[in-house]
Amino acid sequence: MANGPAPLISFVDVSKHYGEGETRVDALRGVSFTVAAGEVVGLRGPSGSGKTTVLNIVGCILAPSSGELRLAGEPVFSEGRWRRSDLRGLRLATIGFIFQFHNLLPFLTSTDNVALVLRLAGESAGTAKRRAHELLAYLDVGHRRNAFPAQLSGGEAQRVAIARALANRPRIILADEPTAALDSQRAQVVMDLLRRVAVEQQAAIVVVTHDDKIVNRFDRVLELRDGLLI
Amino acid sequence: MNLAIRDIRHNLGRFLLTCLGLSLLLAIVLSMLGIYRGLVAESLTLARAPAVDLWVVETNTRGPFAEASRLPGDVREAVARVAGVTEAGSLTFQSVETETTAGKLRLYVVGFEPGRPGGPAAIVEGRAIAQSRYEVVIDRSAGVAVGERIRLGRREFRVVGLTARQVSSGGDPVAFITLRDSQKLQFELAPPAARRELARGGSEATSDIVNAVVARVSPDVPVAAVADGVRRWKHLAVLTQEEQETVLSRSVIERARRQIGLFTSLLLIVSTVIIALIVYTLTIDKTREIATLKLIGAPDRVIVGLIMQQALAMGAIGFAFGVAFILAAKDGFPRRVVVESPDVLALGAAVVLVCILASSLGVRLALKVDPATALAG
Structure with missing residues (x-):
């Protein structure tokens, strides 16, 4: 764990189960970890180990059964309930998501996909467009700013998706298998980018991955098995 | 940034094709209204052609259009001599x-x-x-x-x-x-x-x-007074022009009116169901995009706007195409089709309501989409 100020993600004794009685499935069992600013943490484990559940809980789209979640120092879940009512607002302001299959909106250009997040946050059209162009240039896809997702290569689309995730300067970035659809070379480029973002923007980054070729690119790797950290 | 317009622009061909299908349906709705208006206009044309004020017919009948009426030919002379009548014809x-x-x-x-x-x-x-x-x-x-x-x-x-x-x-x-x-x-x-x-x-x-004697009344004499005068003759019945038109539009074509009204209502219901299915299918197609929007923090109003604006755009474009189609094709119908502005406006308002109603199914689906769907592989 990195030394420094309060962690940006604080996941304390979190459990999550589905169903009750004989049908009860424990997805997470008292999992605790923290991620500090500037850290890139990998989250690994076999299918069904609870990786996606961790990501969903940190992303505030799934409520834990028990435990506590703090994001950027703010208590978000504790005592069995969400402490904030506008979880979408929290996500918009604090969390950036990167998906396995980029999930860009197919009817928006690269610029508009990035600018959309800024427009949702209340930025003017001009500011949003300017910032989108800056980000696309920063991620070396500035020349593809007017292209639609279907016109982009896998690597370009993933970089546009990263630009979208960075648009609001989130303190936390959650990436779900961001290199799974990429070849080895492009996977390294994406990891380089995430590392650069973590350092330059002092963001906490959690990457769920099965990809062995990038496992040495993390500050730490959390291994999950049967809902437990090992 | 209007997501609905961007989505429409991106899938313009498919969207316009859908609108075209809808426009044919709305053109049929409008043609039914036009056929009804045509029926009324055609019925009234014959009654209005003589440009008269009174229709004198056989007693206890509402002839000559609603039922049979037979009068002796000399009734015309008698009617022509009534005070206030300027002209009469058999x-x-x-x-x-x-x-x-x-x-x-x-x-x-x-x-x-x-x-x-x-x-x-x-x-x-x-x-x-x-x-x-x-x-x-x-x-x-x-x-x-x-x-x-x-x-x-x-x-x-x-x-x-x-x-x-x-x-x-x-x-x-x-x-x-x-x-x-x-x-x-x-x-x-x-x-x-x-x-x-x-x-x-x-x-x-x-x-x-x-079958009838028609009469024109002097503008200086009340038509009702002349009609009352003729009614005193027990062997005759009198209808004013207004009454004759009412008989025609209410009685003679009443069944046609009800039939067309029922058919039009059915077509509007079918349109609602079709629009609802189209919007629902379009929403299902966008499940992943909606989940992504929710995940990145888009409020519900953005998602509802995306669906409802598309439904309204579909309705508006389909309606415009439908009106254009029926205006271009109305003269090719075997019977007269009269497209009146109030009918067009009423149908436009109905289409707006239908679109809002129909899109509620898609909106309901969209609001239920789990943002976690975006993370699924």
Whole structure:
């Protein structure tokens, strides 16, 4: 764990189960970890180990059964309930998501996909467009700013998706298998980018991955098995 | 940033094709309304053609259009002498089927007295009837030309003039002939039948029967007062022009009105279901995008706006295409289609309501989409 100020993600004794009685499935069992600013943490484990559940809980789209979640120092879940009512607002302001299959909106250009997040946050059209162009240039896809997702290569689309995730300067970035659809070379480029973002923007980054070729690119790797950290 | 417009622009071909399908449906709805308005207009055309104030018919009837009415021919003289009446004319009405070079032709024959009220409103080609016998002015929808000869009953008539949009409530072209010709057409027996009638000692019955007498009233005299005066004669009934039009629009075409109204309602329900299914399918297609929007923090109003604006755009474009289609095609219908602005506006308002109603299913689905779907592989 990195030394420094309060962690940006604080996941304390979190459990999550589905169903009750004989049908009860424990997805997470008292999992605790923290991620500090500037850290890139990998989250690994076999299918069904609870990786996606961790990501969903940190992303505030799934409520834990028990435990506590703090994001950027703010208590978000504790005592069995969400402490904030506008979880979408929290996500918009604090969390950036990167998906396995980029999930860009197919009817928006690269610029508009990035600018959309800024427009949702209340930025003017001009500011949003300017910032989108800056980000696309920063991620070396500035020349593809007017292209639609279907016109982009896998690597370009993933970089546009990263630009979208960075648009609001989130303190936390959650990436779900961001290199799974990429070849080895492009996977390294994406990891380089995430590392650069973590350092330059002092963001906490959690990457769920099965990809062995990038496992040495993390500050730490959390291994999950049967809902437990090992 | 309007997501609905961006999505439409991105899938413009598919969207326009959907709108085109919807427009055909809405064009049918509008054509049904137009057909109904056409029915009313056609029925009233014949009643309005003489431009009269009073219709004198057989007592206890609402003739001559709603039911049969028979009056002695001399009623016209009696009506003409009523104070306030400026002009009066006798009319007969009958349906006749004849043959032309183009095939069978069904006509609604009006017998009138030239120079008196009841003749064709306007002649668009040729001239008015000038001879007392065997001339006919006919509506151009019959497809006959000036100078042609057509057979009515046992006589041949020469077409001397054409009218426009003079048809009966059944859609048959109206043919105007003289009263004398029409009475012969209606009552003259065929020679064998006449011979038989004479042989059994009968005498030729009077043929001076008319179906209605129409009258124009001086502008200085209240029409109702004149009507009340005529009503005092027990053997006659009187309808004002307004009453005659009410009888036609309320009674004669009432069933058609209800039938078309029911069909139009059914079509609107079908349109609602189709729009709902289209919007629902479009929403299902966008499940992942909606989940992504939710995940990145888009509020519900953005997602609802995306779906509802597309539904409204679809309705608006479909409606515009539909109106354009029916305006272009209305003259090709076998019967008159009258597209009136209030009907178009009412249908437009109905389409807006239908779109809002129909999109509620898609909105409901969208609001239920789990943002975690975006993270699923």
